[in-house]
Amino acid sequence: MSKLERLLSQYAAYHLDRKNVLTHFVGIPLIVFSIMCLTARAGLMISGFELTLALLLIIASVIYYLSLDKIFGLIMLLVFAVTYPLALMIAKMSLMSWLIWSVGIFVVGWIIQFIGHYYEKKKPAFMDDVIGLAIGPLFVLAEFVFLLGFRKELEQRMLTEARRQRAEMDAKALHTAHP
Template identity: 55%
Template sequence: MKTLQQQLGNYGLYHRSRRNVITHFFGIPLIIFAVLCLLARIQLPFAEYVISGADIFVLASVIYYLTLSMSLGLIMAAILILMTIAAVPVASLSLNSWLIMSIGTFVFGWVLQFIGHYYEGKKPAFVDDLIGLIIGPLFVLVEALFLLGLYQELEQQISDIAGPTKP
């Protein structure tokens, strides 16, 4: 398995334009929220509990993030749990409203992604490596943390692999 630095550095190769990164700040959370809205409607009985498809998705994602970085994995866990809580009311809507809101949000998020990649002049990372689909949310998190002046060593390690961010 690749390290955190390798995963983010490889993803970063496709995301050096500041405009692309900005579109990802909005597009990726919208896509994740839409997926959680769709999966939250799937209800699975488990012993005395009912778990949702969103719960399984979040658990699997968080386990992966924790293997890459304990601190970033915990931050991602908090964010994904909050997004799942926000997705539950959407999943409770009527079938048509749920589908329109979830799929509309998903499509809009991807439109933003492709606009960003138009500015970048490169295809999305997942085209070459499907792991980019799960690394994208983590990349957005670390880019936000970099803007706050945090994880500077990780920022340098990503720049060493991917090169500097361009305006």
């Protein structure tokens, strides 16, 4: 099993309910975008080029995603390339407008996430493993690619392993609740 499959399977074990996955299609992009907006305001000019914290986070994320999967990494690069200029526009607003938009989008994204986990009846994956925060956007991208009919073998391997892991989690929770 590749590292990509392992990480997607671990994340998917917390996201087997379709309603939860659907909420993640909205919640995770909102959260990622809000983080871009919040960090796009911090930066410095280097030879006429504005290097922002958001841009550094994007570069680090894309390098990480490319190390896991070239196709997904390139698609994430494209998504970030399209959304980063929008984040910069929000970052250039007045302090109050920037905060209201950035924090507001962040809060709405998390509310949507927690609604999804209500349906799932499982806590978010990052509560057990912080890497879930980085894998969440990749999971949403993978789910979108699967919905389009691509990479079905990867989807099947991921789901098989996720269901196995979920059964172990449920058995452990049952054992802990009834010693």
